[in-house]
Amino acid sequence: MTAADLSLVKSEADALFSRKRLFAFGAPAIILAYFVYIFFAFDIAGLTQRANWDNAVTLASDSWSYKTHVTRDNRSGEMSYAVEGERKGAYPVGQRPDWVSGDDIITIDLGGDTIVRLLPDQRTEIEVPGFGLIEAQAEGRNITTNLPDDAPDWINASNRRVAITMPEGRVTITGSKTEVFNYFPGWELFWFTFDSPYHGHGVFEILFGDRIDPTRANITGAVSDWWNNAMWRHKDVAWAIGETILMAFLGTMGAAILALPLAFMAAKRFAPVMIVRAVTRRLFDFVRGVDALIWTVVLARAFGPGPLTGTLAILITDMGTFGKIFSEALENVDQKQIEGVASTGAKPLQRYRFGVIPQIVPVLLAQILYFLESNTRSATIIGAITGGGIGLMLTQAIQTQKDWEEVAYYIVLIVVMVMAMDSFSGWLRGKLIGRKD
């Protein structure tokens, strides 16, 4: 090797290195610049102002706890007790939580020495440890209190409305009603609502104890009361999950069934006519390009909201994807097996059945099962738009902005559902085509 050669190699190596160096520093610099642009385009700085941290606190605490409302109507003096203040969670007439006592003077023990007393004449007394006694009187639409003007920030008082937030609970007083909220951890009434005779009985008692409701056997009665629980709506939730899985199943399988014959028309080997191939391929590209969102919107106009619309949206979009994947698999089949089958005098349809299909079945099944899992997630999302399944229940629960424990419940169910579908499709794939890993 001459000196000239050597210097040439050297300069080439130098050029390569400088190119690599440029790339190694350039790529991160470009990404960084892009992030800076995004920082301003998305107004990240303004986010802290727009964010509502009270909402976050409500969300975080409500999702694992519930509150029981004790309400006095300040006009009629009538008392009501209800979980989450909902009619479905109301205590039956004549019953009340055991932390409430007294008849003329109703004493509510919020725990931690915080005591609320509802006195006659719309008066309210709150004993707050470390602060003192707060007195409030509702007269017509006005409220008078003994609070100083410089009340601490956990008290929000005007002459129309007083709101006091203590660690043990919350009190709001307006002219029309006095409400006391007592917080407890857990999801109350998850099994039985108050109107069910099984409320407050343990599992052991229901399974082996005496008949609680004389007209029904314990187990059937308990299951039916749980199933028809008005607060948590287990029946509707089960139907919704069923609908979502149904959308995914029907959509995926329907797409595969429609895509298979079309894939033959898009594969060069099986469709010698160029125009047929081109038309089929453009059809696949088109249905894939018109996204599931647009299909959902268009189909919802024709079929109305519901699982059928979601099914068809998944079906049409995935038909394009499946068609593309299947036709690629068909391009790659081994000609020898087809020739072998043909040599036995097989007709074209038999050649496809015994020469082609066995070769592509593993690819097909793997893709279909993979899509079944991913479509369970899509069905949740499409359901939220078109109105069907667990996606709709979730959006509704979020939009009401108060049933966060239900939102948490649905989220857990969705995650469990998707993971179950994931392991089911993985298991089925292992059974049908053998485990790869």
Place this chain on the structure above:
Amino acid sequence: MTDATFAGAQARQTVDSIQTSYMAQVQRRRLYGGLTLLIFIVLMVSGFTVADDRNAGGFWDGLHQIGDYPAEVLAEAWEKRADLPALIVKFFPALVETINIAAVSTLISAAAGLILSLLSTRGLARWPRMIPVFRRSMDIMRAVPEIVIALVLIFVLGGGPVPAMIAIAIHTAGALGKMFSEVAENADLKPVEGLASTGANWSQRMWLGVLPQVAPNYLSYALLRFEINIRASAILGFVGAGGLGYELRNAMAWGPGRFDEAAAIFILLFGTIVFFDQISSRYRNRLTEGQNA
């Protein structure tokens, strides 16, 4: 002679028994295949009936109405075709926002997925005992549909691109982490051992020993996700997370009279998806072929 006949008869008998047992096997296979097919058909038909029942409008009534809405939109858009270019320009910023959401979330989740995948791959993990923990957390991230996180975050952070970005990034990080980890499992460990012998720490071993091997596949998967995320970000816009989907919902809420806006958005969305589909599939082909060559 008699021996030969006897042997021949015996052979015929064996052939017969093989044939009958073969036929019995074929019969059984056909029976099972037929049964599976039957169950499948019953499931499909009954599932379809249930879906049809629970839908607001029936399948057969709706079938001939499919074309109505697109036809209306197209007719109105054609009537006002002079406005279309202006509308496309008007909605272009929304499109940019949709693409930005997809791009940022893909970048963030590719970085997160990279780290997660290395931490959860046998032989490469920093803390081998923690592998199941990282795997499980990736499974959970993957299982959460974007819309769930997006809706919750919209409640806290208000509408806009950030909730969608975070939601897509979390889901994608889980999905990419799994794909990445499958690639990393097949990586050659010799460079890693070589680097370890020079005293390189974990991040140096990964950066210099593993990444160069897996980079083409990682990039190709990230591009595929980018393509998917554009669709996802358009959908999330529809529930209030900004971008093109949000504009589409508004345009649709107006109903007739604003169909030209809906048409402009359809065109933009369709064009974008096809464009990025083509680009990403071309680059992915080049990346994976370049590796094989």
